[in-house]
Amino acid sequence: MEMVCGWSLRRMSSLLDELGLDPEDFEWQDLALCSNMPTSFFYDGYESDQETAKATDQVCLRCPVQKQCFFTGASGEHGVWGGVYWNGSGKPDKNRNAHKTEEVWNEVQRKVT
Numbered sequence: 559m560e561m562v563c564g565w566s567l568r569r570m571s572s573l574l575d576e577l578g579l580d581p582e583d584f585e586w587q588d589l590a591l592c593s594n595m596p597t598s599f600f601y602d603g604y605e606s607d608q609e610t611a612k613a614t615d616q617v618c619l620r621c622p623v624q625k626q627c628f629f630t631g632a633s634g635e636h637g638v639w640g641g642v643y644w645n646g647s648g649k650p651d652k653n654r655n656a657h658k659t660e661e662v663w664n665e666v667q668r669k670v671t
C-alpha cells in the first residue's frame with residue numbers, strides 16, 4: 559500500500575474528498591489556515607503593527623501546512639511564510655521578526671523540522 563506522510567493514499571484521498579478538494583488537483587495552499595485573511599496581515603500590517611504580527615504568528619503556528627509554507631518562503635519569497643517574515647533572499651528579516659519571543663522561535667523550529 560502506497561503511503562504519503564504516513565497516510566495511505568486511500569485515507570488521504572478520502573479526507574480530501576470530505577474537504578471538497580480534488581485529489582488530482584491538490585496543492586498545499588488549499589489547506590492554508592490564512593486563506594480568508596487579508597493579505598496585509600502578511601506584509602504591511604505585519605510590518606507596522608506588532609499586535610497584528612503576533613496574531614499572524616499564532617495563526618501560522620496552528621496552520622496544518624506551516625512546514626510547506628516555511629520552505630516556500632525560505633526559497634526567496636518576501637513577507638510572512640510559515641510564521642516567519644522573509645527578506646526575499648532566503649533569510650528571515652531581523653527587524654520584522656524582532657517581536658518574536660524565544661518560545662515562538664522554538665515553536666516555529668519544532669513545526670518545520
Ligand code: SF4
Nearest residue numbers: 590592618621627640
Ligand atoms: S503558515 Fe501562515 S502564511 Fe503559511 S499558509 Fe499557513 S497561515 Fe498562511
